[in-house]
Amino acid sequence: SESDVGFRLVTEQASSNDGRRPSLGVAMVGHAFMGAVHSHAWRSVARFFDVPRTPRMVVLGGRDPERTAQAAERMGWAESATDWRALVERDDVDLVDICTPGDTHAEIAIAALEAGKHVLCEKPLANTVDEAERMVEAAERARQRGVFSMVAFNYRRVPALALARRLVAEGRMGELRHVRAAYLQDWLSDAESPMTWRLRKEQAGSGALGDIGAHIIDATQYVSGQTITGVSGLTETFVRQRPSQGAGGTENVTVDDCAVFTARFSSGAVGTFEATRYALGRKNALRIEINGSRGSLAFDLESMNELWFHDGQEPPETGGFRRIVVTEPTHPYAGAWWPPGHVLGYEHTFTHEIADLLVAIEAGTPPEPGFADGLRVQRVLEAVERSAENGSTYITV
Numbered sequence: 001s002e003s004d005v006g007f008r009l010v011t012e013q014a015s016s017n018d019g020r021r022p023s024l025g026v027a028m029v030g031h032a033f034m035g036a037v038h039s040h041a042w043r044s045v046a047r048f049f050d051v052p053r054t055p056r057m058v059v060l061g062g063r064d065p066e067r068t069a070q071a072a073e074r075m076g077w078a079e080s081a082t083d084w085r086a087l088v089e090r091d092d093v094d095l096v097d098i099c100t101p102g103d104t105h106a107e108i109a110i111a112a113l114e115a116g117k118h119v120l121c122e123k124p125l126a127n128t129v130d131e132a133e134r135m136v137e138a139a140e141r142a143r144q145r146g147v148f149s150m151v152a153f154n155y156r157r158v159p160a161l162a163l164a165r166r167l168v169a170e171g172r173m174g175e176l177r178h179v180r181a182a183y184l185q186d187w188l189s190d191a192e193s194p195m196t197w198r199l200r201k202e203q204a205g206s207g208a209l210g211d212i213g214a215h216i217i218d219a220t221q222y223v224s225g226q227t228i229t230g231v232s233g234l235t236e237t238f239v240r241q242r243p244s245q246g247a248g249g250t251e252n253v254t255v256d257d258c259a260v261f262t263a264r265f266s267s268g269a270v271g272t273f274e275a276t277r278y279a280l281g282r283k284n285a286l287r288i289e290i291n292g293s294r295g296s297l298a299f300d301l302e303s304m305n306e307l308w309f310h311d312g313q314e315p316p317e318t319g320g321f322r323r324i325v326v327t328e329p330t331h332p333y334a335g336a337w338w339p340p341g342h343v344l345g346y347e348h349t350f351t352h353e354i355a356d357l358l359v360a361i362e363a364g365t366p367p368e369p370g371f372a373d374g375l376r377v378q379r380v381l382e383a384v385e386r387s388a389e390n391g392s393t394y395i396t397v
């Protein structure tokens, strides 16, 4: 698949083809963190990847007219609008990119799919399994009409994690036994740091669990090629009230601050997971270690251009974890960017995601991860929450 082989070095060719390629009109809803990084990807994708369609950044949607207009100007969108319903109906829009908090994903995605627009939706897919199921049904109906959808689990497009998946699929790990995953941040460690939408259940669905735990659920399933079949979980909220933003006073935190859980994978591997925003000193440490019968792999997003590999077939004298610098043209995606050895960053993963999305749409094949993958993650999230509420009982997913 495209994501496994990476792309040719296409910088010059991509720009010289620009005028001849058909375009794809894009509307984006939301312009905060995710809106900014998606905009960057829409701007750069056709300059580095030989994509079949050149994105046209038609319109940016947001609630506040002035702030949305400023964001559109800054991030390269031709127009701005405040009514997402009008935006998804526009004839010059072919794809809707949803970068809003989780409570609006289902409504916008379903309306866009029904209007015949392809959809890219931020993760987690929804705030509840019920919403995610409705989104999958809408996506399935749309797919029958050649309209596609993708959920933005961008870390699948970190070259080192795509390489890890390739090594597992090639049998270099043998039979998988342990999957160890953590997503550690520290931006909430200070109890005085103010309230945000990410700490309100009605907007975010859950806390660290859905925001960053969702990433390690998807990434471990992607790398291992297995699905999680059951979990036992524990959640905690360390700081239950935080200063309101601007207005004075305090507001209740209604989500988890951390979630830890154990899991079983479909082929019998066992997993341990930890998601927290209170790991002081850990900034964006998405870590995965896999131990199999033939080898082991280790990855840390804070050193995202490296993959550590221990080949268990080597004699003990020379064995040990080797650091692979994942910047060779033969590594997934790396060849589209700089000469070998020149590292990539967080933003590139979104460009890769959009490149794969454009290729899949043109080929008429469902992009991955699709909404069904998003629903699978949602079921795991819900099972962890239910397990935590029931004294950590084991729940089948």
Ligand code: SOE
Binding pocket: 034, 123, 154, 211, 212, 215
């Ligand atoms: C987006 O992919 C995201 O999950 C954010 O929502 C998190 O807050 C971020 O830290 C990791 O990326």
